[in-house]
Amino acid sequence: MSRLPTGTFIPGSSPVHRLDARVKLLSLIALLIAIVSVDTLIGYAVIAAITVFVIGLSGLTLKTAVGSAYRMYLFFILVLLMNTCFFSAEDPWFSFWLIHPSHGGMVQGLIVVFRVFMVLVLSNILTCTTQPMEMTNALESLMSPLRFVKIPTDQIAIIISVAIQFIPTLFEEADMIRKAQTARGATFDSPKLSEKAAAVMPLAIPIFLGAFKRADELSLAMEARGYTGVRIHTNRKKACLRFGDYAAMVSVLAVCILLTAFL
């Protein structure tokens, strides 16, 4: 593993890192709504400025914050071209068959690309600055009203957090098995499709077996320590909102409402 997957939590102590995960999650949702509803140039500029400001606050490098979003450039180019060529038949530069490239279409394409890009970057900032555990706690906390309509939010939260916790373990195990099979002569980078397909089995079977075994052991261990599915467990870090959290939430909401209403 030489390149870090996009969105991996990067430890830090910036104001963004320290913010309550619930605030971050809600802020992201508010910003997403703002991004979709804004439709003036000033509005887009404000959103870009906010994003740059958050990146600056978070202490992430621009490269980390943008993550793999830039690698979607082909998708962006495609979206731009499609919009430019097909968006509207009004006032085209020229017309040929179904293709009517126009100024309006190009602008529309740019807007779509801008929105998708901002959504990607902002969500990436969230996952880069929030520990997976905090995120599940935040989800659990935000979902908790659903308990009154008999939705087992505790169990859902446990399922999510167990799944997230075991991703690195499974990743490591898969890496080990891949190496072991490589050492026995398996090839995973063959260009031939038939060999590629044949290479799946030696990987998939041990990984699945290992995952099932691990799940069995984990459920036993959880039961042995008294887990019954009824909420009696506590969080190690009790999340409580501080002044900074309220301030951030209020200012994000205010900006978003202004953006949505006026720009």
Added chain:
Amino acid sequence: MPIEVNSVSYVYAKGTPFETSALRNVSLTVENGEFVGIMGHTGCGKSTLIQLIDGLMRPTEGKILLDGEDINSKGYDRYKLRRKLGIVFQYPEYQLFETTVERDVAFGLKHLGLSKAEVTDRARWALETVGFDFGKVRGLSPMGLSGGEKRRAAIAGVLAVKPEVLIFDEPVAGLDPLGRDALMELTYDLNAAGTTIIMVSHNADALAEYAGRIIVLENGELIEDGAARQILSDVRKLREKQLGISQPTLIAEMMRERGVDIGHDVIRYNELISRVVLLVNGGVQK
């Protein structure tokens, strides 16, 4: 077929905030037919080193030469590497996946261009070498075997290729005493038959009995490389580095503290016994 590790360094997750240096400027040479033990704490770089030697990772700096050829150079034949080097990972039983034991053992033989009869012969030989009755076990599902049997079957899968160098990563972890002795005997026999053995282990007893040479890693650096007897009998240094000490060495030290000196160089059980017998018979002066 000597293995040369030439000032090799390895850095994990280079260029990210998680960058860690696992090996720093390690150089060593392993000659044909040696039995080399690698000791060191968890995280000292042992596993990284053997995976680099096996060509499963590329060194960040430095070169690894097999028979004088750089195994990471562009034109190097990977299959040649696989034929020459075999590696048994920690808990190899997790790599089993085929429907029958025989097919699993034969998995590594696909690329060797052997005939069907030869493949069966190899599988038979490998399974018998690890102590199975070939006729009984060949048709069984590897998933139905017991833990110890699974491990032996997985090791047979590596042996079947008949590599000239076998690398073991903590092969005895989680085995019962009988299984442990059987596995160590197996490595001894293979070594006696000419196979070079490189073994990573915390188990000082096992290494003392079988290894001719010991390499000690600490924080990614090679800090000791020498004859097993010299390194494993240096109790003071082993304690200082918090490494395992073999039981016979400990017993000899205890006896010395109580005024009975049977020599500073005892590392194996048979040596301990013969020295004590000599002592009882009056052969060693108090």
